Amino acid sequence: MSDVLLQALTNTDIDWMVTTGERHSLENGMALNTLGDSSEVATSRATNSTTFTESIHLLLEGQLAMSAPCSNKEFLYLSRGDIIGTDCLFSLQSAAAVTAKGKATVLSIAKPQLQEKIKSDVDFAAHFYRAIALIMSERIRRQFETVQQTE
Numbered sequence: 001m002s003d004v005l006l007q008a009l010t011n012t013d014i015d016w017m018v019t020t021g022e023r024h025s026l027e028n029g030m031a032l033n034t035l036g037d038s039s040e041v042a043t044s045r046a047t048n049s050t051t052f053t054e055s056i057h058l059l060l061e062g063q064l065a066m067s068a069p070c071s072n073k074e075f076l077y078l079s080r081g082d083i084i085g086t087d088c089l090f091s092l093q094s095a096a097a098v099t100a101k102g103k104a105t106v107l108s109i110a111k112p113q114l115q116e117k118i119k120s121d122v123d124f125a126a127h128f129y130r131a132i133a134l135i136m137s138e139r140i141r142r143q144f145e146t147v148q149q150t151e
Contacts, residue, residue, distance in 0.1 A: 055110050
């Protein structure tokens with residue numbers, strides 16, 4: 001996934017994300033989000049009032065698992081470069097729970113900061129939304145591959 005980000009975003013885009021975002025360490029089993037929950041669930045270390053579920057997250061290190069809400073069964077594993085939490089940009093509730101599989105590190109960018117950047121920088125917006133589209137497309141492809149392998 002990190003290749004997708006490097007192809008879709010410019011160095012300036014990445015620099016802004018690194019400068020604006022906050023790094024968070026997750027321990028094994030720690031939840032990054034909770035279905036429909038708008039409270040801070042992953043850590044109490046956030047430095048502002050914006051919660052984890054009101055942020056997008058870029059997975060820098062480690063692995064995260066997405067679980068189905070009805071069964072808690074893990075159906076997809078996320079790796080370095082994956083973006084999590086984009087549903088907050090569209091005022092949608094999370095469709096899956098996301099938890100750390102071992103230690104993981106994410107770069108979190110608060111929704112208000114990201115929305116302001118998208119409004120004020122059209123080039124960044126185009127690159128960022130393209131990256132989301134490419135990552136989501138790859139994620140769907142991986143899900144279908146997983147289903148085919150289990151049949």
